[in-house]
Amino acid sequence: MPDYVAYLTASSIAAIVGAVVAATLLAARRDGGAAWRNVAYVVSIAAGLAGGYWMMSLNLAWPPENALDRLLTVVLPMALVMEGIAGIPALSKWLVGVLRLMLAMLTPRILLHDSVYLSGTGEWTSTRAWTIMLFCSVVLMAVWMMLLQFSGRRRNGEVSASIGMALLVAGPVIMMAGYIKGGAAAFPLVAALAGVAITGWVMTGKSERTVDLQSASIIGVGVIYLFGLLFVGRFFGRISTTTASTLFCAPLLCWSAGLPWLRTLKAWKAAAFCLMLVAIPLVIVLLAAWQAFERDMSPLL
Amino acid sequence: MQASSFRRMTPLLLVTLIASVGTTASAADEYDYDLVHSSVSFKARHLGISWIHGRFNEVSGKFSLDRQDPSKSTFALTIKTDSVDTANKARDEHLRQPDYFDTKQFPTIEFKSTSVKAVKDGYQVTGNFTMHGKTQKIVLALTGGKEHDFGKVKRVAFSTELAIKRSDYGFDPKAIGPIGDEALIIIDCEGVRK
Numbered sequence: 289m290p291d292y293v294a295y296l297t298a299s300s301i302a303a304i305v306g307a308v309v310a311a312t313l314l315a316a317r318r319d320g321g322a323a324w325r326n327v328a329y330v331v332s333i334a335a336g337l338a339g340g341y342w343m344m345s346l347n348l349a350w351p352p353e354n355a356l357d358r359l360l361t362v363v364l365p366m367a368l369v370m371e372g373i374a375g376i377p378a379l380s381k382w383l384v385g386v387l388r389l390m391l392a393m394l395t396p397r398i399l400l401h402d403s404v405y406l407s408g409t410g411e412w413t414s415t416r417a418w419t420i421m422l423f424c425s426v427v428l429m430a431v432w433m434m435l436l437q438f439s440g441r442r443r444n445g446e447v448s449a450s451i452g453m454a455l456l457v458a459g460p461v462i463m464m465a466g467y468i469k470g471g472a473a474a475f476p477l478v479a480a481l482a483g484v485a486i487t488g489w490v491m492t493g494k495s496e497r498t499v500d501l502q503s504a505s506i507i508g509v510g511v512i513y514l515f516g517l518l519f520v521g522r523f524f525g526r527i528s529t530t531t532a533s534t535l536f537c538a539p540l541l542c543w544s545a546g547l548p549w550l551r552t553l554k555a556w557k558a559a560a561f562c563l564m565l566v567a568i569p570l571v572i573v574l575l576a577a578w579q580a581f582e583r584d585m586s587p588l589l
Numbered sequence: 590m591q592a593s594s595f596r597r598m599t600p601l602l603l604v605t606l607i608a609s610v611g612t613t614a615s616a617a618d619e620y621d622y623d624l625v626h627s628s629v630s631f632k633a634r635h636l637g638i639s640w641i642h643g644r645f646n647e648v649s650g651k652f653s654l655d656r657q658d659p660s661k662s663t664f665a666l667t668i669k670t671d672s673v674d675t676a677n678k679a680r681d682e683h684l685r686q687p688d689y690f691d692t693k694q695f696p697t698i699e700f701k702s703t704s705v706k707a708v709k710d711g712y713q714v715t716g717n718f719t720m721h722g723k724t725q726k727i728v729l730a731l732t733g734g735k736e737h738d739f740g741k742v743k744r745v746a747f748s749t750e751l752a753i754k755r756s757d758y759g760f761d762p763k764a765i766g767p768i769g770d771e772a773l774i775i776i777d778c779e780g781v782r783k
Contacts, residue, residue, distance in 0.1 A: 291763070347762065353722050354687055354694050404696045411693075466683040469761055524693045525686050584679035 295475045298344035302476035303483035306336025310487040326375025329505045332484045340476025355524045359516040367512040371505035392429040396421040432511045446559045450539035450566040451510035457570040464581035467525035541565045616657050620780025622650035627778045634769030647672035659707035668698040688764040723758040746779040
């Protein structure tokens with residue numbers, strides 16, 4: 289049964305731990321530059337997540353036994369390390385791109401490891417398995433790159449906020465489809481990302497604030513986790529392909545803030561409109577999930 | 590006995606000897622699991638006040654019975670977790686998800702015997718029971734085992750019950766609450782050989 293008090297407590301711990309670690313690291317080297325801030329964010333997110341999941345008693349197994357274990361103990365750490373490395377100024381952009389591409393290609397394969405989809409028992413043929421994994425990797429990479437590109441143009445935190453909104457909806461949707469533990473795992477991450485992003489915004493200089501609110505590390509970790517959660521919810525839980533695709537692609541509606549008539553608005557108004565647009569498909573998916581839950585699952589409770 | 594008589598009988602003696610050795614070597618009868626006349630069902634507590642019943646509809650297996658030396662008998666059973674059936678489609682879908690059987694990660698439940706002992710009214714079978722990626726050693730008390738002829742087919746049947754704790758097999762402790770930790774598995778199995 290969902291334990292909402294535990295989720296709220298775990299999320300609070302994740303946000304607080306993330307914020308405290310971020311504040312400590314940023315204060316330690318105030319003139320550390322963008323690279324140091326990037327590392328600080330990565331370490332803070334990791335600390336916040338560790339605190340949140342410990343509080344939640346998520347009972348992750350090592351070596352990983354299921355898809356959620358693989359997401360949280362393999363894919364997420366890989367994303368954190370990669371984003372930490374990506375912030376090194378000496379690293380060329382194409383090398384950073386290659387690292388991100390490698391992670392995008394590996395993520396579906398890691399999540400499906402040892403499952404019926406890859407076991408050759410008939411669920412999927414080998415060709416079908418590789419085609420689907422490749423397609424998912426391409427979609428992941430495309431959405432990730434578009435969001436990164438857009439975050440460079442619009443700097444009011446819309447991209448980070450939209451990823452957070454999608455994660456906040458993905459959690460309950462997966463839970464209402466019947467995978468409670470998987471859905472609950474979304475909350476500490478949203479809280480950790482929010483705690484770290486806000487701390488960075490408060491502690492950095494005015495000129496860097498809007499950049500850091502949606503730094504590449506926050507976006508990268510958020511996108512990878514959103515993809516991984518929805519992937520697990522689709523192939524191991526019972527959310528539909530339409531639901532998973534809608535939730536994953538909803539943050540792309542941030543591009544609407546680049547429309548000519550919106551550029552005439554004040555920055556905060558354009559950002560608010562953009563987030564309202566992102567919220568529309570999220571609310572529709574949430575309502576549909578609630579309807580299905582009321583029809584199918586609530587009689588079982 | 591004259592030498593010529595002995596020489597005539599030698600081939601016959603040799604054939605008889607070979608046939609008897611052949612019979613001793615293949616003393617174990619092999620049976621295939623008859624899904625139509627067998628069932629694997631279970632029940633678990635709901636909120637501590639009632640029982641939820643279910644069954645698995647896709648089961649396969651083989652067993653071999655050596656009546657002269659029961660310790661050489663073997664039993665093996667494979668259950669497809671996706672075939673769980675509790676007469677409620679939504680609940681079945683819920684049970685297939687990672688909070689419970691996680692059928693896409695752990696598609697089968699398996700039992701393989703490691704030792705067999707004849708006891709009164711049946712066999713005591715020790716073996717490895719694998720569910721949800723975890724293996725535990727268990728002991729089954731099988732009752733039955735008498736062979737019946739029906740047409741050209743020989744049939745033998747066993748029954749057993751097995752109490753397990755889901756927490757011993759890696760089920761999420763938080764999913765153990767409304768549905769009790771302990772589950773009772775009832776196996777009624779009929780094997781056929783021609």
